[in-house]
Amino acid sequence: MSAGANKIALSLREVHKSFGEAHIIRGVSLDLSEGERHAFIGPNGAGKSTLFHLISGQFKPSSGEILLGQQPIGGLAAERINRLGLARSFQITNIFPKLSVYENLRLGVMQRFGLQYTLWRPVSGFSRVRELTEQLLEQVRLTRHRDTLGGELSYSEQRSLEIGMTLASDPKVLLLDEPMAGMSREETDYTVDLLRELSAGRTLMIVEHDMDVVFSLCDRISVLVYGQVVATGTPEEVRSNAQVQEAYLGTEVNV
CATH class of the missing domain: 3.40.50.300 (P-loop containing nucleotide triphosphate hydrolases)
Structure with a gap:
């Protein structure tokens, strides 16, 4: 602790x-x-x-x-x-399967800033959203899958993506x-290591x-x-x- x-x-x-x-x-x-x-x-x-x-x-x-x-x-x-x-993930993986990994994480970050309903400005214009989305990509080890559709990830990668979306609100x-x-077992060991990193300070x-x-x-x-x-x-x-x-x-x- x-x-x-x-x-x-x-x-x-x-x-x-x-x-x-x-x-x-x-x-x-x-x-x-x-x-x-x-x-x-x-x-x-x-x-x-x-x-x-x-x-x-x-x-x-x-x-x-x-x-x-x-x-x-x-x-x-x-x-x-x-x-x-406080943020919570569920037993059943809850991602947007037809959006890319980057787009899934970006939606989570946009919600944090109350921007999920912003329709009149291109999202690309929000530099802070871009910055935090890139950070999340790296934190959940999915940078190489940034353009992969969520539904095409392996099961453990989908869980990593969901955890990233949960972290997008920066919960305590x-x-x-x-x-x-x-x-x-291999996927579990990977995810345990990931959780050790991501839960630091939370x-x-x-x-x-x-x-x-x-x-x-x-x-x-x-x-x-x-x-x-x-x-x-x-x-x-x-x-x-x-x-x-x-x-x-x-x-x-x-x-």
């Missing part, structure tokens, strides 16, 4: 979410420090994606409080939360939902099923079971937790 790790970037305080009689999130409380890489793990149906929806504004909490820094964000619209400094907190899903929260990724990438891990956090700690603490091993990890965990 960075030197600013004592400052709280994201805070969840007794967050609950119910759909009718179904209680999905049951009193989650957690603080994430600035610069921390934090993973949520747990069995299918534990509520991990629902929790991400609550933090990023797709769902409104039934009760409890979510703060981005000192700013309450629970129940705010996703666009407002993004402008406040980045949420990634199963970023390694469907990747080969707070990263991921949902991920690949335990090798979780244990090697993250500073802390929270285990979610039936909508409740049953354990939070360093990778070593979580791996040695007998309750966690029995409930989720199994008796043998390889790091």
